[in-house]
Amino acid sequence: MIDQLRIADIPISIHYQSPAQFNGEIYESFQCDCHPEVNIHLKDDHFPKINLQNQKPLFDSQSVWRLYLSGQTILFIQKSVIDDFSNPLLAAFFKDHYQSVDLYIRTNHNDPEDVFNPYPLDYPLGQILIISLLAQKRGVMFHACGVDDQGNGYLFTGNSTHGKSTMANLWMQNDGRILNDDRVIVRQRGDTFRIFGTPWHGDFPVTSNRDVPLKKIFILKHDKKNQVKPVDGSMALSMLLTRIFPVIWDKTGMEFTLDFCTRLISKVPCYQLGFKPDSDIIDFIRCVP
Numbered sequence: 001m002i003d004q005l006r007i008a009d010i011p012i013s014i015h016y017q018s019p020a021q022f023n024g025e026i027y028e029s030f031q032c033d034c035h036p037e038v039n040i041h042l043k044d045d046h047f048p049k050i051n052l053q054n055q056k057p058l059f060d061s062q063s064v065w066r067l068y069l070s071g072q073t074i075l076f077i078q079k080s081v082i083d084d085f086s087n088p089l090l091a092a093f094f095k096d097h098y099q100s101v102d103l104y105i106r107t108n109h110n111d112p113e114d115v116f117n118p119y120p121l122d123y124p125l126g127q128i129l130i131i132s133l134l135a136q137k138r139g140v141m142f143h144a145c146g147v148d149d150q151g152n153g154y155l156f157t158g159n160s161t162h163g164k165s166t167m168a169n170l171w172m173q174n175d176g177r178i179l180n181d182d183r184v185i186v187r188q189r190g191d192t193f194r195i196f197g198t199p200w201h202g203d204f205p206v207t208s209n210r211d212v213p214l215k216k217i218f219i220l221k222h223d224k225k226n227q228v229k230p231v232d233g234s235m236a237l238s239m240l241l242t243r244i245f246p247v248i249w250d251k252t253g254m255e256f257t258l259d260f261c262t263r264l265i266s267k268v269p270c271y272q273l274g275f276k277p278d279s280d281i282i283d284f285i286r287c288v289p
Contacts, residue, residue: 005121006032006209008185008196010133014040014120022119026199030209038133040101040120047106050077052085059249065124067249074098076128090118092125098132123200127183130198131245135253139187140260141245145204146179146195147171153195153212154285155184156273157243158220165203166277167220174282178206183245186214186264193268216269216288219243223274226284236270237261 003014005027013036055068055075066085068075074094079085093102103120120126131141144157145164149171156167168181182202184195197208219231219239231239240261247253271288275281 003027004032004034004036005030006034007121007130007198008134008139008187009211010038010130010138011036012038012040012121014042016042017044022117024119026201026207027119027121029207030199038099038101038129040103040129042103042105042120044105047104048091050075050088050091052077061124065128067128074132076125078125090125092129094129094132097136098129101129121199127200127245130185132247132250132253134185134187135247135250135256137256139185140257140264141183141185141198142240143182143243143245144184145181146184146197148177148179148208148210148212149286151212152216153214155186155195155214155217156220157217157240159243162220163222163275163277164220167275167281168204168206170277170279170281172204172206174279176282177208177210178204179208179210179212181206186260188260188263191267193264214268216271216285217265218271218273218285221272221274223276225274225276226281227274228284228288229272231270231272232265236265239272240265240270 001016005012007030011032011034055070058067058069060066064081065078076092077085077088078090079088089106091104134140142155142157143159144155145168147154156164158164165181168178172178179195179197180201181204183198183200185198186193186195193214194211195214196211199207201207246257
């Protein structure tokens with residue numbers, strides 16, 4: 001059995017050894033019939049023995065997942081909240097610059113009350129895979145709300161509580177198409193930057209597989225009135241870099257990310273936007289030169 005999806009114009013195939021029992025509802029609009037660039041092979045016949053002492057640590061999330069370097073392979077490990085990393089729930093081996101993944105999911109873990117049956121692209125594995133693929137000279141994932149306003153793409157970047165889901169709700173009420181309220185991918189096509197929806201939404205449960213040319217970038221903050229201030233150069237760059245999903249374990253990938261964001265702000269106008277949460281912000285945004 002094979003699932004085929006396209007996320008941010010990256011075709012992905014998920015290969016199952018036996019019929020899948022996952023809930024992949026949020027990925028349905030991303031399904032496609034396409035030749036894969038990335039292949040995920042779910043191995044459900046056994047769970048490998050992994051001696052973490054023999055692996056080189058790359059990154060520790062300080063939560064439930066870690067990355068290790070195992071020879072030429074990147075090893076992703078996920079544990080439960082009650083176990084340690086010596087008894088992982090999930091292991092993924094990233095090979096060939098993340099284009100091939102061997103995935104193992106443990107079903108006989110220590111917490112019988114915890115049903116662990118994730119779709120292969122669920123958080124955190126799916127996000128780590130996608131941002132790692134993007135860092136291979138493809139693009140960047142932003143902590144942002146993406147809006148398609150009649151063919152004009154707006155990126156509203158912000159960290160938690162900055163108003164991304166509020167902005168998505170306001171645009172939805174005013175005929176804007178929401179790509180995602182929390183994770184939006186930016187890629188370059190020739191001289192144009194485009195924003196792509198992803199399946200992984202925040203508080204506003206709307207996603208889209210659409211993409212649209214990016215016209216303006218807004219860095220969000222709550223305010224008592226609507227006001228906008230152009231930002232560029234090092235200020236814009238530093239503000240954007242704190243609102244992306246970085247591959248900080250990958251030096252070459254981070255160099256690409258820095259270069260990509262530098263090119264992005266040189267081509268797309270960037271503003272700091274203070275806004276109050278009502279529909280007046282829609283016309284206000286449309287009038288920004």
